[in-house]
Amino acid sequence: MKIIKKYIVTIDLGGTKTNIGFFRNGKLVQNTKLLTQKYGPDNIDIISEILINSKKNISSICLSLTGLVTSKGLWNPINKKVLGNFKNYPVVKVLKKRFSIPVYALGDTQAAALGEMHYGNGKNLQNFFYLTVSTGIGGSIIYNQNLFDNKISDIGSIGHNVIKYNGKLCGCGKKGCLEAYSSGTALIKQNKIKKCYNTRDLLTKYKNNLQTKRIVNEATSMIAQSILNINLLLRINFFIIGGSVGLNPFFYNSIKNNLTKSIPPVKIQKAKLKSKAELYGCFIYIHKKLFLKKSNI
Numbered sequence: 001m002k003i004i005k006k007y008i009v010t011i012d013l014g015g016t017k018t019n020i021g022f023f024r025n026g027k028l029v030q031n032t033k034l035l036t037q038k039y040g041p042d043n044i045d046i047i048s049e050i051l052i053n054s055k056k057n058i059s060s061i062c063l064s065l066t067g068l069v070t071s072k073g074l075w076n077p078i079n080k081k082v083l084g085n086f087k088n089y090p091v092v093k094v095l096k097k098r099f100s101i102p103v104y105a106l107g108d109t110q111a112a113a114l115g116e117m118h119y120g121n122g123k124n125l126q127n128f129f130y131l132t133v134s135t136g137i138g139g140s141i142i143y144n145q146n147l148f149d150n151k152i153s154d155i156g157s158i159g160h161n162v163i164k165y166n167g168k169l170c171g172c173g174k175k176g177c178l179e180a181y182s183s184g185t186a187l188i189k190q191n192k193i194k195k196c197y198n199t200r201d202l203l204t205k206y207k208n209n210l211q212t213k214r215i216v217n218e219a220t221s222m223i224a225q226s227i228l229n230i231n232l233l234l235r236i237n238f239f240i241i242g243g244s245v246g247l248n249p250f251f252y253n254s255i256k257n258n259l260t261k262s263i264p265p266v267k268i269q270k271a272k273l274k275s276k277a278e279l280y281g282c283f284i285y286i287h288k289k290l291f292l293k294k295s296n297i
């Protein structure tokens with residue numbers, strides 16, 4: 001890898017948390033974490049300020065964004081309850097203007113899938129599906145060791161596939177989406193334990209509670225069913241599970257248990273890079289774009 005003195009900045013803007021990664025000489029040397037603001041574009045102003053205050057010499061920026069990103073760098077929320085209501089926010093243009101350096105934007109699952117393909121558990125695989133369960137649910141397809149399509153960021157967005165006809169209302173406006181049943185937001189909505197305020201506590205402190213077991217079993221059965229549906233269409237056979245909820249051992253094992261009898265067998269594995277998959281994916285995207293001059297990633 002070419003020696004670079006400047007910093008490459010990668011930003012993982014999730015539904016709840018934002019993670020800013022500073023890469024130097026191919027290594028992640030600094031990590032700044034903050035809470036995501038309720039209104040999407042506000043985050044871009046806060047991040048800009050952090051980057052300016054860091055006084056670092058930055059060569060390029062790549063964002064991993066929850067929601068939908070077009071090939072022209074326009075950002076839209078899918079679930080307006082998570083990111084607020086805005087349309088076609090020109091995130092790439094705004095940052096390019098502020099910093100006068102190359103700026104790229106990817107969907108969050110696209111970035112995570114790329115990260116796992118280059119540095120994680122997808123390294124030796126030709127094809128796999130990356131599925132993330134966090135505040136929301138998302139997915140991306142790696143086909144022939146490349147993103148299936150890097151122009152449309154919501155290809156593979158399994159969270160908004162309808163799993164129950166006329167079911168619960170989802171934040172995207174449709175009824176019966178997987179996200180309305182199996183996301184972190186959906187789990188905590190169903191919780192009735194008074195002292196339990198967040199998904200992390202629900203899946204750790206209160207995992208042996210009968211209510212938790214019922215909620216998790218229903219949520220993971222639906223995820224398992226969705227995995228089988230994807231496999232029926234793509235015969236991709238390999239799934240990498242990420243996201244703060246997906247990586248929780250209790251939740252992950254429950255998905256796995258719900259898949260044991262599947263035919264043909266489906267293999268699942270946790271994301272090796274855990275919550276940093278998106279940062280590494282953004283890094284490799286910039287590296288390929290700027291230094292290997294690859295137009296299609």
Ligand SMILES: [Zn+2]
Nearest residue numbers: 160170172177
């Ligand atoms: Zn939906």
